[in-house]
Amino acid sequence: MTAVGDAEGWRIRPFEMSDYDAVYALWLAGAPGIEIRPSDGREEVARRCQRDRELFLVAEGDGAIIGVVMGGWDGRRGWIHHLAVAPDFRGLGLGRSLVAAIEERLCEVGCLKVNLLVRRENRAARQLYEHLGYREAPTLVAMGKELRAGQDRR
Template sequence: MSDLIIRPARPQEIPDLLAFWARAAEGTSITDDPAGVARLLEHDPQALIVAERAGAVIGTVIAGWDGWRASLYRLAVDPDQRRQGIGAALLAAAEQRFAALGGRRADAMVLEHNEVGRQAWRSAGYRREDQWRRWVKPLAG
């Protein structure tokens, strides 16, 4: 793990990040496009955290903070490099970010059918809150 670098994503990496998510993340989002990721990085340059090894992105997490809620999205690790502590390192960086900003609880978006993801979140100390369900309304197209 000593060769693992945890850092904010860079705007020039957007195409590589989208390709990485297509390969390593479960599901897609309406904002999985260059403009959506660019808006995130412009709004909060520290929110998209990457794990890098040998110059390649091998993991990501979005640690979004709106001043009230600490929200986690897009925790993904390269399938060939899982179970090496990369996800844990990304979550530790996200949780440190939230604590420094005054966050008191982190919420994670996890797809119901993603058992691998659900196990990773459980292992990291997160628990499902059955009383909540996500309600959405697309605002574009």
């Protein structure tokens, strides 16, 4: 994927490991509702990048990382993970641009449906996703299990 420019002054491009510290800081400081897990550590993110580099995007603006989105593709369904936009850039369309970019990449790999999880209390994220055509799946229950106990692997 080549970088995507935007009239608003940001550029969307694939994540590089040199972006990790800025992305991690954005997840911690600028993303209400993102739960940092051991799988978000540097080593695990490096492995993910080897597998799905084109599905992990950052937005640059003002010389800094101002947005991020991770996508996933298991061969059947696509996933959107960890959409985050720096507070000073919220409400400008960057979140929409990042979602559109990851949806485009998922389509390129043959994905027909994309899913995401969002905390019920995260109204801003829910409104964004609903505006983009996502709908709550009332018959589904989100379940999870940690397979590997671990501490922050940053």
